[in-house]
Amino acid sequence: xTPGPPAADAGRDVCVVGGGLAGITAAVRLADAGxxxxxxxxxxxxxxxxxxxxxxxxxxxxxxxxxxxxxxxxRALLDRLGSTGLTQLQPRFSVPILxxxxxxxxxxxxxxxPAPAHLLPAxxxxxxxxxxxxxxxxxxxxxxxxxxxxxxxxxxxSFGGWLADHGQGSRAVRRLWDLITVAALNTPAxxxxxxxxxxxxxxxxxxxxxxxxxxxxxxxxxxxxxxxxHRLLTRLGVRVATGSRVERVEPDTTGFRVAIxxxxxxxxxxxxxxxxxxxxxxxxxAAQLVPAGASHxxxxxxxxxxxxxxxxxxxxxxxxTRLPFAAAVESPVQWVFDRTPASMTxxxxxxxxxxxxxxxxTVPARRLAATYAAAVARLFPAARSARVLxxxxxxxxxxxxxxxxxxxxxxxxxxxxxxxLVLAGAWxxxxxxxxxxxxxRSGHRAADVVLAHLVSSNRNLEGTR
Ligand SMILES: Cc1cc2nc3c(=O)[nH]c(=O)nc-3n(C[C@H](O)[C@H](O)[C@H](O)COP(=O)(O)OP(=O)(O)OC[C@H]3O[C@@H](n4cnc5c(N)ncnc54)[C@H](O)[C@@H]3O)c2cc1C
Numbered sequence: 296x297t298p299g300p301p302a303a304d305a306g307r308d309v310c311v312v313g314g315g316l317a318g319i320t321a322a323v324r325l326a327d328a329g330x331x332x333x334x335x336x337x338x339x340x341x342x343x344x345x346x347x348x349x350x351x352x353x354x355x356x357x358x359x360x361x362x363x364x365x366x367x368x369x370r371a372l373l374d375r376l377g378s379t380g381l382t383q384l385q386p387r388f389s390v391p392i393l394x395x396x397x398x399x400x401x402x403x404x405x406x407x408x409p410a411p412a413h414l415l416p417a418x419x420x421x422x423x424x425x426x427x428x429x430x431x432x433x434x435x436x437x438x439x440x441x442x443x444x445x446x447x448x449x450x451x452x453s454f455g456g457w458l459a460d461h462g463q464g465s466r467a468v469r470r471l472w473d474l475i476t477v478a479a480l481n482t483p484a485x486x487x488x489x490x491x492x493x494x495x496x497x498x499x500x501x502x503x504x505x506x507x508x509x510x511x512x513x514x515x516x517x518x519x520x521x522x523x524x525h526r527l528l529t530r531l532g533v534r535v536a537t538g539s540r541v542e543r544v545e546p547d548t549t550g551f552r553v554a555i556x557x558x559x560x561x562x563x564x565x566x567x568x569x570x571x572x573x574x575x576x577x578x579x580x581a582a583q584l585v586p587a588g589a590s591h592x593x594x595x596x597x598x599x600x601x602x603x604x605x606x607x608x609x610x611x612x613x614x615x616t617r618l619p620f621a622a623a624v625e626s627p628v629q630w631v632f633d634r635t636p637a638s639m640t641x642x643x644x645x646x647x648x649x650x651x652x653x654x655x656x657t658v659p660a661r662r663l664a665a666t667y668a669a670a671v672a673r674l675f676p677a678a679r680s681a682r683v684l685x686x687x688x689x690x691x692x693x694x695x696x697x698x699x700x701x702x703x704x705x706x707x708x709x710x711x712x713x714x715x716l717v718l719a720g721a722w723x724x725x726x727x728x729x730x731x732x733x734x735x736r737s738g739h740r741a742a743d744v745v746l747a748h749l750v751s752s753n754r755n756l757e758g759t760r
Pocket of ligand 1: 312313314315316317318335336337338341342343344345357358359360361362539540541542575576577580604691693694695719720721722729730731732733734
């Protein structure tokens with residue numbers, strides 16, 4: 296994300312609504328092009344779905360986030376924010392897989408082998424499947440390389456159905472495919488779009504040997520994204536208005552009037568006129584803000600739905616594992632992360648991340664804490680003798696849209712029917728799942744559309760002079 300010289304059509308008023316990764320990216324690009332940018336964010340900090348909050352002496356993330364080496368646009372944004380050094384990207388894909396009563400099995404790519412051979416030794420030696428299951432898994436992985444993520448027919452099929460057609464039994468789905476699918480798509484294979492699953496497995500694991508190397512933040516998310524973004528945008532001359540909820544966007548003769556709500560959202564506190572507006576808010580908010588006539592399908596966006604993620608936080612008086620993170624099978628634990636270094640706390644602070652958490656989201660915190668403390672003790676023997684100092688639960692009911700078959704047709708592109716009004720967000724039609732990479736890509740696309748609009752409206756203006 297290297298800044299280019301300001302365009303000849305620079306210096307116009309542009310508004311970005313929503314300060315998540317999509318809005319931040321769009322605002323940076325538009326400011327780089329020399330425009331006067333105002334960014335409205337309803338929360339008190341930037342970062343959107345990636346934010347942190349104080350909990351006693353801990354700084355807690357909304358949910359554990361990881362990225363892959365193939366998140367190229369996201370990683371370029373980290374560079375631009377000066378945050379790359381605040382993350383750790385493993386030198387090669389390597390995930391310890393835990394199962395109760397068994398030693399961890401490390402699923403890792405083989406260095407020096409090109410894709411897809413880099414995964415062959417890992418699959419051939421995966422001890423949680425039997426020899427026949429391993430052979431069928433290798434054949435299915437090879438077949439998945441030929442599934443086109445951009446083919447609408449593939450988006451109408453379920454990944455689970457495709458896996459069954461390719462000889463994957465329920466144990467192979469549970470112990471292998473869902474390890475990745477549930478974490479990456481926030482839904483099990485059974486309910487996932489085949490096209491989105493193909494994007495994850497092809498781009499993330501099968502096409503480039505190093506694409507799936509896993510990165511994770513070493514600091515709370517607000518220190519990684521929100522605060523550095525605020526500093527960068529301010530330096531670029533962007534007016535960053537946090538605590539500002541946009542209530543209405545209406546077209547007018549010179550562009551758009553953007554109305555910001557007052558206290559309690561009752562009265563209009565401020566109004567801004569901009570030649571172009573990027574709406575980088577979640578789909579439910581976008582459907583309310585998009586003026587009638589701007590989009591013929593805004594009523595359909597609700598069908599993207601939402602899928603929850605729950606995190607169970609466990610603080611121990613002593614270390615229970617040396618693993619920075621691990622996945623688990625045959626356990627309520629899906630993925631568990633050691634957050635001790637990021638939170639600088641004593642003992643050990645583990646976060647259990649539960650995706651596709653439809654059955655978990657309403658379970659009382661005490662019950663969840665007891666269930667997950669017991670499950671962690673079955674995976675890490677040292678946890679049986681450690682004292683649990685504190686447990687708490689964080690819930691994100693609308694963590695992602697529901698990445699089910701048929702969703703591609705519901706995801707709009709960046710341009711709307713009103714020139715200058717542009718959509719962004721990980722839920723828009725990026726071809727990627729609802730991820731940080733998808734959000735950043737959508738921000739770039741939105742900026743491209745706005746910049747093209749400003750150039751053409753400038754020409755039209757000149758033509759009428
Ligand atoms: C618990 C959890 C775990 C996740 N784990 C991962 C992971 O490991 N890896 C990964 O890649 N992705 C992960 N994701 C998904 C990722 O966080 C999102 O895809 C991405 O951050 C979405 O960015 P966005 O900018 O599109 O939307 P958002 O981050 O939702 O930003 C939209 C912003 O708009 C603001 N807004 C809404 N309405 C208004 C209004 N009227 N006026 C002004 N502002 C408004 C909101 O406050 C918000 O800040 C996870 C998400 C969650 C919740």
